Amino acid sequence: MLLIFGTRVRATAVATGEFFCPRCGADRSYVLQRLRRWFTLFFIPFFPVGKSLGEQVKCSTCGGAFRPEVLNAPTTATFSENLRGAMRVASMSMLVAGDPNNAAARLAAVDAARKSGAENYDDTWLVHDLAALDSSQIAGYLTPLAQGLNEQGKESFIEQVAGIGLADGPLTPPETQVLETVSAALGLSAAHLRGIVVSITAAPQSPANGDGPPDEYRHN
Numbered sequence: 001m002l003l004i005f006g007t008r009v010r011a012t013a014v015a016t017g018e019f020f021c022p023r024c025g026a027d028r029s030y031v032l033q034r035l036r037r038w039f040t041l042f043f044i045p046f047f048p049v050g051k052s053l054g055e056q057v058k059c060s061t062c063g064g065a066f067r068p069e070v071l072n073a074p075t076t077a078t079f080s081e082n083l084r085g086a087m088r089v090a091s092m093s094m095l096v097a098g099d100p101n102n103a104a105a106r107l108a109a110v111d112a113a114r115k116s117g118a119e120n121y122d123d124t125w126l127v128h129d130l131a132a133l134d135s136s137q138i139a140g141y142l143t144p145l146a147q148g149l150n151e152q153g154k155e156s157f158i159e160q161v162a163g164i165g166l167a168d169g170p171l172t173p174p175e176t177q178v179l180e181t182v183s184a185a186l187g188l189s190a191a192h193l194r195g196i197v198v199s200i201t202a203a204p205q206s207p208a209n210g211d212g213p214p215d216e217y218r219h220n
């Protein structure tokens with residue numbers, strides 16, 4: 001009788017979860033597979049041979065296979081959540097560095113939180129956030145964004161935070177310090193930050209006192 005034997009690579013599922021699929025360009029579910037060569041007899045796998053061939057991440061939607069490192073990238077959902085959290089911590093720090101009771105500054109902070117995706121954010125949330133603020137968390141929230149945000153995203157983040165400080169007048173030294181902390185955590189140089197601040201303050205604003213709507217310098 002003729003024996004047909006050989007080997008074949010088999011994938012065994014070891015974990016599942018959600019990841020950002022680079023091929024789909026979206027959050028998808030994945031299966032983490034361990035690859036191993038098996039001895040086959042009449043095309044039926046009998047036993048594993050040799051060492052493990054490593055692992056691969058398989059997208060359940062497009063079927064694409066990726067190296068396990070792909071799981072290190074945050075999902076879109078996680079990233080958005082980080083962004084919202086970071087904006088709130090940065091906004092609150094800026095608010096506290098100035099006058100947290102100033103109506104225009106509070107309005108700018110609410111606006112910044114909404115633009116970062118927290119659509120229902122209002123003054124009640126702001127009161128809670130102010131009470132819960134721990135400024136030492138800024139770097140922890142912002143550092144993950146340094147990789148995920150592009151240059152434009154970082155600049156617009158800085159602009160939003162600066163807008164809160166500028167809502168009640170020119171930036172004070174403590175407000176400038178918050179801006180420097182935020183900027184450094186995002187990986188922007190001091191010169192870059194100065195450039196952003198100059199471009200915001202140079203934009204048309206009522207020269208007497210910044211009583212105008214805080215949106216004035218954001219749209220161009």
Ligand SMILES: [Zn+2]
Nearest residue numbers: 021024059062
């Ligand atoms: Zn995919």
